[in-house]
Amino acid sequence: MLESAGLPITISGVTKTYGAVYALDSFDLAIQQGEFLTLLGPSGSGKTTLLMALAGFLRPDSGSIKFADREIILTPPHKRDVGMVFQNYALFPHMTVAANVGYPLKLRKRPADEIAEKVEAALDTVQLGGYGARRIYQLSGGQRQRVALARAIVFGPRILLMDEPLSALDKQLRERMQIELRHLHERLGMTTVYVTHDQREALTMSDRIAVINHGRLMQLDTPRHIYDRPANRFVADFIGESTFLPLTRSGDEFQFAGTPLHLDQPPTGGGDYMLLVRPERLKVVDGPAPDLNIFAGEITELVFQGDTSLAYVRLAEGTVIAVRASTRAGEAVQDAKVGDRLSFGLSRADSVLVPAEDGEDGA
Amino acid sequence: MSAAGDTALNARLLQRDASVERWSLLGLASPAILVVMVVMVLPVGWLFYLSFLGDDGQFSLENYNRMIESKAYGRIFWTTFKVSVLTTLICILIGYPLAYFLAQLPSRMANICLLTVLLPFWTSLLVRTYAWLVLLQRKGLLNRWAMDIGLWDEPVKLVHNLNGTLIGMVHIMLPFLVLPLYGSMKAISEDYMKASSNLGAGPVQTFWHVFFPLSLPGLFAGALIVFVLCLGFFVTPAVLGGGRVIMVAMQITTNIELFFNWGAASALGVVLLILTLGILFAASRALRLDNILGGGHG
Amino acid sequence: MMRWWHSPASETQITHGQRLWLYILSALIMVWLVAPSIIVIPMSFSQSQYLEFPPREWSLRWYAHYFQSVEWMAATRTSLLAGVLTMLLATPIGVAAAYGLFVSRHPLARFMFILLVTPIIVPVILIAIGAFYIYVQIGLVNSLLGLVLAHTILALPLILVIVSAALKSYDLNQELAARGLGASRLTAFLTVTLPQIRFSIITSALLAFLTSFDEVIVAMFVSGGDNSTLTRNMFNALRDQIDPTIAAISTIMIVISSTLVILTQIFGKSKD
Numbered sequence: 001m002l003e004s005a006g007l008p009i010t011i012s013g014v015t016k017t018y019g020a021v022y023a024l025d026s027f028d029l030a031i032q033q034g035e036f037l038t039l040l041g042p043s044g045s046g047k048t049t050l051l052m053a054l055a056g057f058l059r060p061d062s063g064s065i066k067f068a069d070r071e072i073i074l075t076p077p078h079k080r081d082v083g084m085v086f087q088n089y090a091l092f093p094h095m096t097v098a099a100n101v102g103y104p105l106k107l108r109k110r111p112a113d114e115i116a117e118k119v120e121a122a123l124d125t126v127q128l129g130g131y132g133a134r135r136i137y138q139l140s141g142g143q144r145q146r147v148a149l150a151r152a153i154v155f156g157p158r159i160l161l162m163d164e165p166l167s168a169l170d171k172q173l174r175e176r177m178q179i180e181l182r183h184l185h186e187r188l189g190m191t192t193v194y195v196t197h198d199q200r201e202a203l204t205m206s207d208r209i210a211v212i213n214h215g216r217l218m219q220l221d222t223p224r225h226i227y228d229r230p231a232n233r234f235v236a237d238f239i240g241e242s243t244f245l246p247l248t249r250s251g252d253e254f255q256f257a258g259t260p261l262h263l264d265q266p267p268t269g270g271g272d273y274m275l276l277v278r279p280e281r282l283k284v285v286d287g288p289a290p291d292l293n294i295f296a297g298e299i300t301e302l303v304f305q306g307d308t309s310l311a312y313v314r315l316a317e318g319t320v321i322a323v324r325a326s327t328r329a330g331e332a333v334q335d336a337k338v339g340d341r342l343s344f345g346l347s348r349a350d351s352v353l354v355p356a357e358d359g360e361d362g363a
Numbered sequence: 364m365s366a367a368g369d370t371a372l373n374a375r376l377l378q379r380d381a382s383v384e385r386w387s388l389l390g391l392a393s394p395a396i397l398v399v400m401v402v403m404v405l406p407v408g409w410l411f412y413l414s415f416l417g418d419d420g421q422f423s424l425e426n427y428n429r430m431i432e433s434k435a436y437g438r439i440f441w442t443t444f445k446v447s448v449l450t451t452l453i454c455i456l457i458g459y460p461l462a463y464f465l466a467q468l469p470s471r472m473a474n475i476c477l478l479t480v481l482l483p484f485w486t487s488l489l490v491r492t493y494a495w496l497v498l499l500q501r502k503g504l505l506n507r508w509a510m511d512i513g514l515w516d517e518p519v520k521l522v523h524n525l526n527g528t529l530i531g532m533v534h535i536m537l538p539f540l541v542l543p544l545y546g547s548m549k550a551i552s553e554d555y556m557k558a559s560s561n562l563g564a565g566p567v568q569t570f571w572h573v574f575f576p577l578s579l580p581g582l583f584a585g586a587l588i589v590f591v592l593c594l595g596f597f598v599t600p601a602v603l604g605g606g607r608v609i610m611v612a613m614q615i616t617t618n619i620e621l622f623f624n625w626g627a628a629s630a631l632g633v634v635l636l637i638l639t640l641g642i643l644f645a646a647s648r649a650l651r652l653d654n655i656l657g658g659g660h661g
Numbered sequence: 662m663m664r665w666w667h668s669p670a671s672e673t674q675i676t677h678g679q680r681l682w683l684y685i686l687s688a689l690i691m692v693w694l695v696a697p698s699i700i701v702i703p704m705s706f707s708q709s710q711y712l713e714f715p716p717r718e719w720s721l722r723w724y725a726h727y728f729q730s731v732e733w734m735a736a737t738r739t740s741l742l743a744g745v746l747t748m749l750l751a752t753p754i755g756v757a758a759a760y761g762l763f764v765s766r767h768p769l770a771r772f773m774f775i776l777l778v779t780p781i782i783v784p785v786i787l788i789a790i791g792a793f794y795i796y797v798q799i800g801l802v803n804s805l806l807g808l809v810l811a812h813t814i815l816a817l818p819l820i821l822v823i824v825s826a827a828l829k830s831y832d833l834n835q836e837l838a839a840r841g842l843g844a845s846r847l848t849a850f851l852t853v854t855l856p857q858i859r860f861s862i863i864t865s866a867l868l869a870f871l872t873s874f875d876e877v878i879v880a881m882f883v884s885g886g887d888n889s890t891l892t893r894n895m896f897n898a899l900r901d902q903i904d905p906t907i908a909a910i911s912t913i914m915i916v917i918s919s920t921l922v923i924l925t926q927i928f929g930k931s932k933d
Contacts, residue, residue: 056840056841064373078846084841086837086838092857107844155843389765391758395757395777396773399777401795402791402795402810403780404776409795410790460687464684476691479695482922483694485868485875485922487911487914491698493895493907494697494700496899497700498696504714595785597877598877602896612785615787619790628790629790632791636787
């Protein structure tokens with residue numbers, strides 16, 4: 001009964017400045033009907049500004065925001081019909097749980113019995129059935145989070161906005177809620193825009209991720225592509241661990257320290273590129289491996305982290321790369337000592353080039 | 364996408380909405396502003412103008428000249444200054460230990476003890492002045508008790524002079540010092556005291572080296588309020604001073620009620636206002652005015 | 662007792678015994694603070710023409726005198742009326758101003774806030790003669806309206822400071838949440854913000870009443886005739902002689918203000 005088909009959102013040319021600073025710089029983004037889209041970026045990147053503009057709490061300087069075909073940029077927040085979950089939940093402490101959840105229905109002047117019914121259904125949906133009479137201060141952080149969610153979905157909005165809703169929870173609860181939110185989205189089908197600065201959360205939950213920095217869209221893609229094929233250095237750096245190796249280019253051939261690289265998808269554009277090396281994608285090789293790109297060097301530091309360990313390796317030309325290895329018995333890195341020389345291979349598919357510029361304007 | 368046309372249009376409408384919101388929020392303050400303008404700003408401006416008019420209605424500085432030349436006026440300003448400084452000093456001397464004591468109490472006890480500061484604070488100033496008049500007069504309670512226990516033999520003149528004025532004014536002003544000071548003392552984290560002890564300071568050293576400096580802004584704020592309020596005081600010196608302690612505010616009243624001399628009264632008022640604002644302005648450079656007034660913004 | 666004496670009194674491990682002087686001094690100051698009010702109360706029940714403590718003979722004579730005096734009753738009526746009207750005028754416009762200026766980010770808002778709290782800084786005598794002068798021109802002297810307007814500006818700073826402090830400690834995101842859920846700005850304020858700052862508003866309203874009810878100087882200039890306030894008449898009586906009727910009135914005023922202050926304390930504590 002709470003299901004609703006999501007609405008597509010079209011954001012075009014949205015600009016918001018604070019003095020000389022662009023919080024959003026002529027921002028364009030098309031969010032598909034019913035998708036779970038995450039806005040990911042460091043603090044001050046403009047992701048929250050964009051979410052607040054979608055909710056109507058922040059008035060951009062110019063631009064257009066459409067829910068389906070309806071232009072809503074001039075619509076006040078209370079006429080937008082979007083559900084919103086705030087970072088600190090913004091539950092009303094002077095009302096019971098039921099009154100909080102029923103608040104949007106009461107504003108819409110629904111009859112009392114319908115309100116009671118829908119409130120209970122929404123509380124059931126977030127697994128808080130029977131909690132209606134409680135007071136907000138009697139709830140744990142996780143329960144408050146669920147109440148905030150129930151309140152945001154109870155009136156059947158076709159768009160749901162969430163502003164770092166899990167950031168106040170501890171790690172275990174957060175991971176459980178990530179899965180639950182994901183399931184809820186699949187069940188209810190509303191278009192969901194989710195803001196976070198936690199890359200792992202974004203990778204776990206999203207259909208697509210929009211990486212934002214300095215008020216601009218850095219990359220919009222599926223989690224897999226964002227991680228494996230970052231469009232620029234900023235995205236590669238912000239998501240996952242990475243080392244960048246400088247390359248020399250002659251035509252379509254790229255060389256690292258004089259050795260040509262084996263590549264699956266050599267870039268077609270001009271300009272300089274760097275090789276992105278993810279620590280977990282390297283593996284130790286002993287013999288010849290003609291299909292791998294090989295990096296040999298001396299171990300300078302070993303760090304044990306429980307599930308994995310990290311080795312820092314200084315390559316012949318001086319760059320230090322990080323290598324992540326499983327702590328399984330028999331792994332070559334586990335037996336190594338500082339000062340040992342080892343060779344690491346990177347497969348063609350994992351050898352990704354990113355433009356040497358960091359994706360910023362002219363930088 | 365019809366981007367160019369759309370965005371240009373929206374920019375104008377968004378700007379219009381933004382300014383409507385901005386002005387309607389400020390508009391919420393307009394009734395209050397209006398009352399303050401009509402009842403305070405406008406009249407005070409008018410008095411300012413009057414103070415520069417001579418008896419003949421022409422522009423003149425005679426009202427100010429009189430203040431400089433007349434010995435009587437000099438004495439009034441000196442009295443005002445003396446009473447204000449003495450009141451402030453006595454308030455600091457007895458208010459600081461009291462605030463310190465209150466700040467160290469467990470909160471339930473502190474709330475009860477604070478009532479002894481709050482109740483007089485909100486009791487009519489006139490009532491309290493009257494009570495002191497009754498207590499301090501020649502045949503009053505204090506004189507009788509003092510003679511009963513042999514402190515002195517003859518009734519001592521405790522009221523209708525500077526002593527009586529000071530006793531009454533300190534009593535009325537003390538809460539203005541204690542309340543902000545208490546607040547600022549409560550805000551000092553106990554961790555500093557622990558750290559100081561841990562570093563080897565004894566209780567007395569810790570107090571003077573750590574606690575006292577940290578409590579100074581609150582003390583300064585409270586003392587400033589007391590001093591500024593004293594400058595404009597009227598009721599207490601009028602009743603307890605018995606005509607021997609004449610402060611600026613009383614002279615203003617006399618000028619109007621007895622002599623109908625608006626020019627002279629206005630000039631005194633202007634000087635009083637400028638002194639008050641000048642002191643506050645000077646102080647606000649040392650310490651932000653917000654802290655004294657409570658501030659409006661988060 | 663001995664254990665208390667040697668037990669540490671603070672983080673710095675100073676003992677209660679070493680700080681005994683502080684306790685005695687503070688107790689004396691607190692007694693001194695409340696003594697005048699406490700002593701006036703029994704005196705007002707004295708039979709004697711002269712103020713005695715403790716009274717040799719108890720009576721309600723001065724209360725009877727007060728309640729039977731047409732003048733005192735008229736003045737009391739004026740004071741109560743002025744207090745209530747000041748409260749009713751100052752509270753809504755003060756709360757509206759505090760809210761508007763708190764939410765607004767306009768540079769003017771700061772300036773307006775300062776303007777609204779200045780009446781607490783400007784010497785009251787100046788406000789009194791200024792208001793008197795203007796009222797003479799527009800015929801508001803000795804009118805209830807004029808008195809209430811002047812008392813309103815004296816009450817506004819308190820309301821602004823108290824309500825702004827309450828808004829500061831309140832999470833305005835709640836209002837955004839309400840608006841996002843379908844409430845207009847006004848509805849959001851009325852259903853979400855107002856219920857949560859209501860104790861501060863009640864407190865400031867009570868203090869607005871007291872400000873007006875206790876005020877002397879402005880009342881001396883702008884009230885008079887049929888609209889003389891209680892404090893104005895008391896002040897005039899004080900200058901002439903020590904009339905025990907004033908002790909009775911003082912007792913009543915002490916009871917009123919103590920009740921209101923204790924109410925504000927209760928409201929203040931029940932916040933959140």
